[in-house]
Amino acid sequence: MDALDILTNLNRCFPYFQPVFSADEHRVIGYEIFGRYNDNGQVISLGSFFQDKSIPDEYRLEVDNAVLTKAFELATELDKDVLLFVNRDADLLIHDSGEAFLQFLQQFQEKGISLKRIVLEISMDEPKDEMDHLLNYYRTFGIKIAIDKLGEGSSFLDQIGQLKPDIVKVDLMPLRSMNPPPAYKDILYSLSILARKIGATLLFKNIEMVYQLQFAWQHGARYYQGYYLEKPISNFITRDILKDKLKAEFHEFIIYEKKKLESVFQVTERFQTKIQEIINKNRKTMNFELLLKALGKELDQVALRMYICDEDGFQLSPNMLKKGIDWEMQPEYMRKNWSWRPYFLENMIRMRNDKKGLLSDLYCDIETGEITRTFSYPINAHEYLFIDLTYDFLYKNDTLL
Ligand code: CA
Numbered sequence: 001m002d003a004l005d006i007l008t009n010l011n012r013c014f015p016y017f018q019p020v021f022s023a024d025e026h027r028v029i030g031y032e033i034f035g036r037y038n039d040n041g042q043v044i045s046l047g048s049f050f051q052d053k054s055i056p057d058e059y060r061l062e063v064d065n066a067v068l069t070k071a072f073e074l075a076t077e078l079d080k081d082v083l084l085f086v087n088r089d090a091d092l093l094i095h096d097s098g099e100a101f102l103q104f105l106q107q108f109q110e111k112g113i114s115l116k117r118i119v120l121e122i123s124m125d126e127p128k129d130e131m132d133h134l135l136n137y138y139r140t141f142g143i144k145i146a147i148d149k150l151g152e153g154s155s156f157l158d159q160i161g162q163l164k165p166d167i168v169k170v171d172l173m174p175l176r177s178m179n180p181p182p183a184y185k186d187i188l189y190s191l192s193i194l195a196r197k198i199g200a201t202l203l204f205k206n207i208e209m210v211y212q213l214q215f216a217w218q219h220g221a222r223y224y225q226g227y228y229l230e231k232p233i234s235n236f237i238t239r240d241i242l243k244d245k246l247k248a249e250f251h252e253f254i255i256y257e258k259k260k261l262e263s264v265f266q267v268t269e270r271f272q273t274k275i276q277e278i279i280n281k282n283r284k285t286m287n288f289e290l291l292l293k294a295l296g297k298e299l300d301q302v303a304l305r306m307y308i309c310d311e312d313g314f315q316l317s318p319n320m321l322k323k324g325i326d327w328e329m330q331p332e333y334m335r336k337n338w339s340w341r342p343y344f345l346e347n348m349i350r351m352r353n354d355k356k357g358l359l360s361d362l363y364c365d366i367e368t369g370e371i372t373r374t375f376s377y378p379i380n381a382h383e384y385l386f387i388d389l390t391y392d393f394l395y396k397n398d399t400l401l
Contacts, residue, residue, distance in 0.1 A: 027243055030119065050064060050089065185219075206225075
């Protein structure tokens with residue numbers, strides 16, 4: 001499509017709207033606005049036009065504003081709490097120090113579209129200080145900020161940290177295969193923690209299949225967008241159009257997740273009983289090495305590594321590590337301190353107060369590279385046993401994976 005054709009036929013430019021659904025209400029909470037061009041009855045996306053930096057800023061802004069004006073005129077008919085997600089290139093915003101965009105939005109305030117309903121979607125390659133100031137200025141008017149298209153590599157954490165967006169958009173495109181690389185899930189998990197810490201809402205986009213919807217739900221997504229739910233369309237839809245469908249699907253997710261959690265709980269209980277039994281049998285053994293050996297006999301195939309720490313995380317015993325069919329004592333681990341590990345002290349306090357063991361989440365063992373979980377157990381108020389589990393054991397109890 002020729003850029004000049006678009007510029008000389010602004011009347012053929014018009015908006016498309018893609019609904020955004022929420023997990024808490026199962027209904028439409030907003031629309032993202034896209035630009036389209038009517039080429040003799042054929043609808044063409046204006047996305048590549050807006051991103052083409054060889055087209056002067058003024059021209060791109062002109063087309064963008066023509067589409068937005070039509071979109072906002074239509075949007076005056078929406079409920080007064082429906083959000084409008086507006087895409088704007090960071091460079092185009094800075095072009096006029098952001099004032100023209102603000103004035104554009106303000107003229108629709110009189111027609112009932114409060115600035116609080118605007119979600120400005122920013123995509124940028126690297127954080128810019130002037131952007132930071134501009135977004136803070138917009139925020140004083142109640143405009144919400146979303147980061148779409150995060151930069152490559154680790155810089156997205158910087159961007160999120162610096163811009164403190166209200167919404168972070170996560171692209172589920174990499175999740176097209178049924179088995180995405182494990183690191184992808186871990187990165188999204190970190191992202192969900194960070195979002196929670198800074199009070200940002202996660203919006204997962206490009207949801208095209210039900211398992212992506214489930215994945216988004218499992219990873220703390222409050223908002224959802226994608227072809228599986230609704231394609232971009234030229235009009236608005238009934239807000240409750242997917243209410244029953246989403247409710248039923250989320251119900252399935254909840255059942256599945258509860259079953260999984262229940263089975264983790266059952267395994268923890270089984271460990272609790274078993275370890276208690278072994279420790280009681282060996283109460284008279286004050287020697288930690290002998291105690292570990294007694295445990296090793298009973299936890300063949302189950303344990304990968306065992307050791308005992310005091311309540312401050314200082315190791316009181318050697319490591320006992322499974323090497324082939326034998327156990328190896330590693331005295332060099334004596335007196336090492338583990339209190340720096342995430343959740344370590346928190347878990348100690350929990351175990352001491354509940355007088356019960358805990359099963360950790362899945363993680364990758366630093367030394368062996370194996371996926372593992374750790375069962376920790378309070379021998380008494382001052383001595384704590386740690387058992388790293390083998391992958392084989394987790395695999396046989398596959399709800400633990
Ligand atoms: Ca967008």
